[in-house]
Amino acid sequence: MATVSHSAAASHVGKIRSNNQDSGYAGSALFIVADGMGGHAGGDVASAIATKRVMEADQPYQSAAEAEFALQAALIAANSQIAESVFEHAELTGMGTTVSALVVLDDQVAIAHIGDSRIYLLRDGELSQITIDHTFVQRLVDSGRITEQEAMVHPRRSVLMRVLGDVESAPEVDTSILATRTGDRWLLCSDGLTGVVSHASITAALSTGADAQTVADRLVKETLEGGAPDNVTIVIVDIGPEDERDGAPLLVGSAAGQLAFGEEPARNRALRLPALRLHPVRETHFEPDSQDYLSELIEEDERRARRRKLTWLTAIILLVLAIAGAALLGYQWTQTRYFVGVEGSTVAIYRGVNQDLGPIQLSSVYEDTNLEISELRVYDRDQVEETISASSLEDAKLIVERLQNASNK
Template sequence: MSARVPRLRWGAATSPGGRAENEDALLADRDVFVVADGMGGHDAGEVASAAAVATLRPLAGTAPGPDRVRAAVVAAHEAVRAVPSESSRRPGTTLTGVVACVHEGVPCWVVLNVGDSRTYRMAGAVLEQVTVDHSEVAELVAGGLLPPDDAAHHPWRHVVTRALGGGATTVEPDLFVMAISPGDRMLACTDGLTDTLPDARIEAELKAAHDPQAAADRLVAAAVAAGAGDNVTAVVVDALPRARVR
């Protein structure tokens, strides 16, 4: 019998948070689950994030492998670069999330990332950040120049070193491929969530809701209640045991 991706169940939620406009975008459809956090000021950020998500939308339902995912992210970069700009600050966006597929005969998550939005995996009730932030502060922490506890309050914490669009002519997305285990819970979220809630609180909210839609709603509501100053978006996807139905 050929390998198959386990049944998936998912939920998504978003809020403008402390901002007047919501420049986040998301896609949660069959086997593709991503979030994007637009940059570039009023209108431009919203258009940039929407352009990135729209480029990945044709992948949904095709269980694309790592090569197709990478190619789609590169195409999304070109789509964002084509967004018109009325200022010297070119529109850009982060992009992160997870794609479910069968890779080399094994059901896998393909985790993608460009920027400082994040994708997490919760397995065995333990939350782990899969992606690495592409930010000035993350590089300072990795280089031992900044204590991790100081990162959340550093004035450079929102300066990204990699994004779709912006001033870069090319982009190199991070891709992580890992086997799917039934019971996995994946979270893709923008930094409006992670800047407001510590990982321990995110883990607690994910554990508090069995249904992924309820979990996404809880995360966004908790961040907004805690005073999120930015847009907040969360996509939660579960790999179900084969005996369950969606």
């Protein structure tokens, strides 16, 4: 049985940024990289909030599907917590964070991802990117409008289309379950690494056979040698035999320090307004009148609107189906009940219950006995007019037989 044998985490502010807005966590089974944005407005706060909230999902699970659901729920909860912090502290408006998280469970991994931090898998010397960037340029690459090489130098390569923050109450999070095996090496990293160090260099570093912490430190060093214009955070996870686990949980980056929210007093919750559909953008320079860029933003808004409508429509349909199903089951149950009552001037056996649901009748004549109500004794007549409940059809027939015998006396 394969599991985590070694893990490591490293984070560095880089050579240009004044503070580290990245956070990383290497736990017992859970591993996270979060890359905050918002500059001095709170990128470090956003990544720390998200990391510490998602860290709570570092616990045993019965299945990879359960772990996948827990990760998704943790990211949605982190999004709400970030939005709440923005509401309480206006100076944090516009902050957000990417999150890439991975849970190892025996021979499987559960993944949750939003933004442009990445998860890679090194297997048999080949490095594969597992997650897909939620960026503007990735949309251009996917649509064939630019190449991968052009994306590397595109002026809008840092524009995010999906992120945790005060943008959407239920952001779309990518999740998946993949197989893993002994010898696999997983890499989680912020774009501070991939924006500077080439794919080939990352592959070479991961393939050296050095321990996880040595490789993480080497990748940070290569980033710094490349100029490190952004923060860089790296988490490495090695998969090995079950009895080789070592190391204690490690927290790096902004989540490892104390957060300062400023001095602005909290605002009245009752005055909170819905968040506008903004698009978080890292500090970068680009021409705002680009037709491609504007068209992509409009398309993204339309996609979000369609997702919301589809979600509401699905919920309404499920609710209607649940009500219809409950009504059908209820009606079917009533048709297993019987009672004795009056039909015109005779005694009849009814199937159903002696009640109506608006215009819907819940009973019908099952059998007219031809026993005249006038032939019954006064007491029996009153009972039949008020209806006599029966536990079954046989019981109803016995009641009619008793009434007939009594009327003949």
